[in-house]
Amino acid sequence: MEPIASFRLTAAKRSYAVRRVNFAECTHILTKACQPKPGDLVLARVQTLGSHKRIELPNGRKATLHEGDEVLLAFGNRYAPDQYEAYVPDTLEACHMVAAGGIAAKAVSWHDRLSGPTAIEPVGVLCRSDGKAVNLKEFALPTIACQMPAAVFGVFGTSMNAGKTATAASLVRGFALSGYKVGALKVTGTAAGGDPWLMHDSGATQVLDFTDGGLATTFGTPLDTIVGTTRNLLRTLHKSDCDVAVVEIADGLFQEETRQVAASPLMHSLFDGVVFAAGDALGAVAGVQSLEKLGYQVLGLSGAVMRSPLAVREAILNVDVPAFSLADLQHPATVSTIMEHTLSGRLAAAQ
The missing domain is CATH 3.40.50.300 (P-loop containing nucleotide triphosphate hydrolases)
Structure with missing residues (x-):
């Protein structure tokens, strides 16, 4: 675990998937011996562009990606017969950005009309000072007790x-x-x-x-x-x-x-x-x-x-x-x- 500079997170391209996250809570980064879980936030570097050449930002704009860009994604499995079948890897190994909305996973199959997935290298999983990984579930809307719509x-x-x-x-x-x-x-x-x-x-x-x-x-x-x-x-x-x-x-x-x-x-x-x-x-x-x-x-x-x-x-x-x-x-x-x-x-x- 090591500190992560706030300006580095600000400079990275943030995806739609992580739009609810308060990045002020992301003070450190886990770079080794980490087993990612669905919803964990990852800072990754684009290695090779594949079928996803743009990333959807929180405001909906599709930002162009370049090799070497750093991006903020969330780990997650993907089921998409017309695109990718992908799973969260067991380690911080090289994997893929399998959805423009900002999903990191290891693609195992894809539709033959696609050129293949965009390859990424995880820099590390974002965490707090106590070493606990930051996960999307912590930023979910609060549970409320009321009726359903009519x-x-x-x-x-x-x-x-x-x-x-x-x-x-x-x-x-x-x-x-x-x-x-x-x-x-x-x-x-x-x-x-x-x-x-x-x-x-x-x-x-x-x-x-x-x-x-x-x-x-x-x-x-x-x-x-x-x-x-x-x-x-x-x-x-x-x-x-x-x-x-x-x-x-x-x-x-x-x-x-x-x-x-x-x-x-x-x-x-x-x-x-x-x-x-x-x-x-x-x-x-x-x-x-x-x-x-x-x-x-x-x-x-x-x-x-x-x-x-x-x-x-x-x-x-x-x-x-x-x-x-x-x-x-x-x-x-x-x-x-x-x-x-x-x-x-x-x-x-x-x-």
Whole structure:
């Protein structure tokens, strides 16, 4: 362990993932015999640029990276079939920046359209004077005790890039245009600012994600942690007077954490209804049927499948739910229908 000059931390490029950290608490650095844990902060030096040539700063700007730059990242596992599969290494060995939002991990596989990961050399894990590593969980929003928003809607999907975020953002806009004070929440995935910015731009009065709960990523995170974080973030939205919340669950139903979340009675109890985003007709049908078997009220289909009228016709022939374009989700008439289904669902559950 050795002291770290504050100007060195100021000069380093800080990532979105570490935006909640008070760096005044980072007075020392562990450079040897350290086993990183998910959420630990790392000062690293860019060795070789790969597919990630920019880093997302806390304000959302994508800063260009150069070999030799020092960056402030958080260790975390990554699950991204269209990008990287990566894991927190056991030592401070050379590894990779596997997400522009600022995730350090050892990449073990990646999509063949990528050139390969950006290589980094960890300088050390940031710590306090007592040698305790600084971790994102210490800067999570405080646990509060209050009610949930009056209505909560989830967005599940078949996979990465199925259109979940666009679907969630359109729901946000639809509720906002209908006069609701709507909050948005992303509860699983990899730290990145793009989705929260889109929710803000779509009319959400407050947007939170799992990084506000002290998590750099959720791949490999225990279910009880995800559930507890989700419930606390929803309460935080309610405390901000949001009467409706839209919750995006990342990745697809085959991803382990998403599968556990979908099957969890505690998570299920949070949602008044869900919309399913899919990229094709078969995925749409399989996803809706899977969620209905778990007891969810599936309000409709959306996502990338909506680009193909033929695929939409194939899907709705096999499931008894409507298909919504992004424009549909933003229309007050759709919002009114969704809220009517919510009320009828509550009445049925009470009987």
